[in-house]
Amino acid sequence: MIADLNYSNLVNPLLRYLHVLLLITVAVGCSSPPTVHTQELYVFGTLVSISAYTSDKVAFEEAVDAVDASFQRMHRDWHAWKGEGELVQLNRAIAAGDTRVVDPFLLPLIEQAKMLSGKSMGLFNPAIGRLIALWGFHSDELQVGTPPSRDEIEALLQYGPEMTDLVIDGGQVSSHNRQVSIDLGAYAKGVALELAIKQLAAHGITHAIVNAGGDLCVAGRRGERPWRIGIRHPQGRGVIAGMEVEDGECLLTSGNYERYREYQQVRYAHIIDPRSGYPVEHIASATVVARDGGLADAAATALSVAGPSQWLEVSRNMGLKQVMLVDEKGRIYLTPEMEQRVMFQEKPDEIIIGRP
Ligand code: AMP
Numbered sequence: 144m145i146a147d148l149n150y151s152n153l154v155n156p157l158l159r160y161l162h163v164l165l166l167i168t169v170a171v172g173c174s175s176p177p178t179v180h181t182q183e184l185y186v187f188g189t190l191v192s193i194s195a196y197t198s199d200k201v202a203f204e205e206a207v208d209a210v211d212a213s214f215q216r217m218h219r220d221w222h223a224w225k226g227e228g229e230l231v232q233l234n235r236a237i238a239a240g241d242t243r244v245v246d247p248f249l250l251p252l253i254e255q256a257k258m259l260s261g262k263s264m265g266l267f268n269p270a271i272g273r274l275i276a277l278w279g280f281h282s283d284e285l286q287v288g289t290p291p292s293r294d295e296i297e298a299l300l301q302y303g304p305e306m307t308d309l310v311i312d313g314g315q316v317s318s319h320n321r322q323v324s325i326d327l328g329a330y331a332k333g334v335a336l337e338l339a340i341k342q343l344a345a346h347g348i349t350h351a352i353v354n355a356g357g358d359l360c361v362a363g364r365r366g367e368r369p370w371r372i373g374i375r376h377p378q379g380r381g382v383i384a385g386m387e388v389e390d391g392e393c394l395l396t397s398g399n400y401e402r403y404r405e406y407q408q409v410r411y412a413h414i415i416d417p418r419s420g421y422p423v424e425h426i427a428s429a430t431v432v433a434r435d436g437g438l439a440d441a442a443a444t445a446l447s448v449a450g451p452s453q454w455l456e457v458s459r460n461m462g463l464k465q466v467m468l469v470d471e472k473g474r475i476y477l478t479p480e481m482e483q484r485v486m487f488q489e490k491p492d493e494i495i496i497g498r499p
């Protein structure tokens with residue numbers, strides 16, 4: 144009995160001591176100063192860099208693993224022409240004149256893309272997948288042969304594939320027009336970036352930037368200051384301007400220079416004007432800042448088609464406030480809100496301010 148008492152007298156303080164020691168160790172571990180951690184993923188044919196300002200490296204790594212798994216699923220189910228994912232199967236059903244029950248992972252994208260296509264006056268038109276394929280952009284390789292003939296283009300254009308041809312009834316999708324083939328290449332990256340930010344937040348990572356080759360969404364701040372980013376120069380000369388991006392914003396840029404096919408020294412850009420069936424020539428790049436990543440991405444593509452003559456009309460219709468266009472002569476077009484924010488590397492020769 145006495146021995147027992149002595150034993151517990153000894154053990155209890157020892158346990159208490161170990162307990163306190165453990166708490167101190169955990170507290171010290173958590174209070175190590177936050178810093179920037181970065182990881183890179185290769186997905187959607189591009190390098191995606193994820194940075195977070197955090198003291199919890201383990202949580203960050205777990206969050207990146209979760210984002211990576213989601214990106215792989217997006218790549219499978221949102222891809223227009225690779226593999227056997229949801230979108231490939233939907234396109235096949237449309238071509239066969241069938242109705243398809245679309246997975247909830249894809250369905251909201253089809254719905255929002257349809258809505259955005261209407262707002263963009265049809266300049267963002269993801270229903271022109273066949274035209275995009277005809278120009279050779281459903282391929283990982285750079286196309287070098289003769290471009291498609293006018294007859295081939297007209298043969299597809301005559302069917303006028305549009306998102307309004309889609310009938311979305313609950314989870315079921317069908318089309319009046321079998322020539323519709325959906326390509327979300329102009330829009331899905333913006334959706335993916337925004338979802339990645341949300342997924343990081345669900346893992347407690349609330350200060351982060353997800354950057355896919357200059358297309359990005361951010362959360363929170365980089366410590367004392369906002370996240371700072373660079374907008375790609377359309378002539379491939381690094382960065383044209385810098386900007387501080389605020390919590391919850393996305394910045395997407397669309398450009399002629401990104402992908403193209405080349406024939407007899409002529410470059411045919413991967414952005415197609417759905418009205419003519421030909422690649423756009425007049426614009427070099429369009430940048431949009433918005434809180435909705437999918438909207439920013441679709442809008443940047445629509446504005447590349449719209450060009451300087453229609454950018455204000457399209458911006459107004461799509462509810463855009465922060466837009467920058469660079470034309471093939473290097474002239475810069477800015478909305479007043481965007482002008483307040485961009486910091487040019489070199490003073491541009493000509494800036495045109497336009498209010499949507
Ligand atoms: P982005 O870099 O966001 O402008 O997307 C360009 C991609 O969108 C192209 O590679 C095509 O797959 C697709 N695309 C091209 N033109 C259009 C268009 N007018 N509307 C919708 N998607 C398009």
Ligand code: MG
Nearest residue numbers: 329440441444
């Ligand atoms: Mg786009």
